[in-house]
Amino acid sequence: MSESEKTEIPKEEQKEHPPFYLSLKRILTTTHHKDIGVMYIVTSFFFFFLAGVSALFLRAELARPGEQIIEAAVYNSLLTLHGSTMIFLWIIPVFVGFANYLLPTMIGAKDMYFPKLNALGFWILPIAGALFWLGRPGIGWTGYAPLSVIDPGIGVDMWILAMHLVGTSSIIGAFNFIATIFKLRKPGMSLKTMPIFVWSMVVTSFLVLAATPVLAIVLSLLLLDRNFGTGFFLPGPGGDPILWQHLFWFYSHPAVYIMILPGMGLISEIIPRLARKTLYGHYTMVLSLVLIGVLGFAVWAHHMFTSGLSISARIPFMFMTMAIAIPSGIKVFNWVATMYGGRLKLEVPMLFAISFVGTFIVAGVTGVFTASIPIDYALHDTYFVVGHLHFILFGASTQAVFAALYYYFPYMTKKMYNQSLAKLHFIGTSIGLYLTFFTFTALGLEGMPRRVVDYLPELMPLNQIATFGAIIIAISQLVLLYNMLHSWLKGRKAEDDPWQLAKYGLRDYD
């Protein structure tokens, strides 16, 4: 190799890949999947911190009985914003971000099938975020009618538009992923050998395409009820409030799987590489993903066990809800079997991956309790359910994001983060999450309803433990923020093979 060639190659590389985020014009105009992926992830993290701060206000209010620092109307707005933001602007888009970044490379495509649509899908999100936060309705993220119909002001209308926008963004993304996966796979990659993360995006995208239009319908009906005098959800003109619950949960239960399946996919990529083995049971992993996706459509009424449905309508839903535990269990078994006998070095992504599996088991077991209708009579709409959903969405989904972030950070930024700070983040997150959310389940067993600004004085000690846990979680996330920003700007350069995969005959996507 001549001298000129040697110097030319890095120059060319630099010309091809100067980081897009250094130029505002490129941020606004880029359609490259990796750039869009990073933009999704960064934006989602912004909303994660915003919604996290609103949670701290809720926990501060609940640190003592009686109205302390915020009044009930503000409290209701904050809990609505916390839920809506965490679900629609954090966990769903952050996975879309990782999928954008990873999926085309995993299947050997140059970019997504529709790059411009992909950029559109991203730019819708900040607008939706602004609508949520300027509207500030106090109806809860589930927006149950008729409360959402009779609520005065335009807050709820802005919430509806924001939900329409995030739904549109999801549908655009899902279309694009399906087109990319089925049209742009490199020759030789069959559906059978496709990586599990790609499979998880196939199932997730079909869930989005099948469920999100129903959300659009129910939101449009609510908009009509509020502004054009129809009565779909009002008993006076002949409507029924229960209709909202059926249609809303027909979307929102599959949406629970939209929020966890990509995380399972990411974990299924990370565990085998850091255990320096191949994934155990590729076929059963795919099968369980598909089964979860299909069963996910047949369990929505388990959110409505106390709504007054007949016994014979509820029992099949209880049965299906129990059944969904089985494919979930298969996945847990396969992850553990992959780690068994592997060469684990407990790097930070692996710590989060193991914690993901453990917390997912806890989350699943608390789910089986609420699936049993007589037990749900006690636990429905109490803090037990709040604990259960946080075990899933924070304990499992968010920890999957952390695992993926720590695993792919050196690939994304070409920089390495501080390992000790990352471990501190892991320890703090683990302690905080179990302290907070186990206390939530205990509060639920004590019969504390959710979405209340005050409680019986005897529940003060448990509430204080939960608030203390929330503070630990918050401090740990500040460690994460500092570590990521500092390492991105000033960190040491990452090696080309940061996880030494080549030594074990494994490789990652580049």
Add this chain to the structure above:
Amino acid sequence: MHTAKKLELLTVLGAIVILTYITAISTVALYEIDTPPDDIDRIIKVTGRQFFWTFEMPDGTISNEIRIKTGETILFEIRAEDVIHSFFIRELAIKQDAVPGHVETLWIRVDKPGEYNILCAELCGTGHTFMTTKLIVTE
């Protein structure tokens, strides 16, 4: 690897047995809880409004709390005026949503005298937290 496959199958079968058992006992318990007995002593009409509960006794008196005797079988007829509420008797660990346009039922028989907290378990607006009252059970 062969042992792992066997172990996985065993895990799945074990899970099926456990979950089927839970579903079966839950179904039996559900029918017991949801079928009111024939010997109802009193029917109390419960109405949820933003933000208080009212109770209409069989003799037509209206009250803001419930007083019953131990061993008495009570059937609640639960309605809502404006938005969805949820009639939640905390210490009895049971609740039933109050839905506008619907009449839902719930029955109880309390053996232990004392004061029981009635709460609202479904977000119904700014006064949701304070939509509380008492069920007072005397000998």
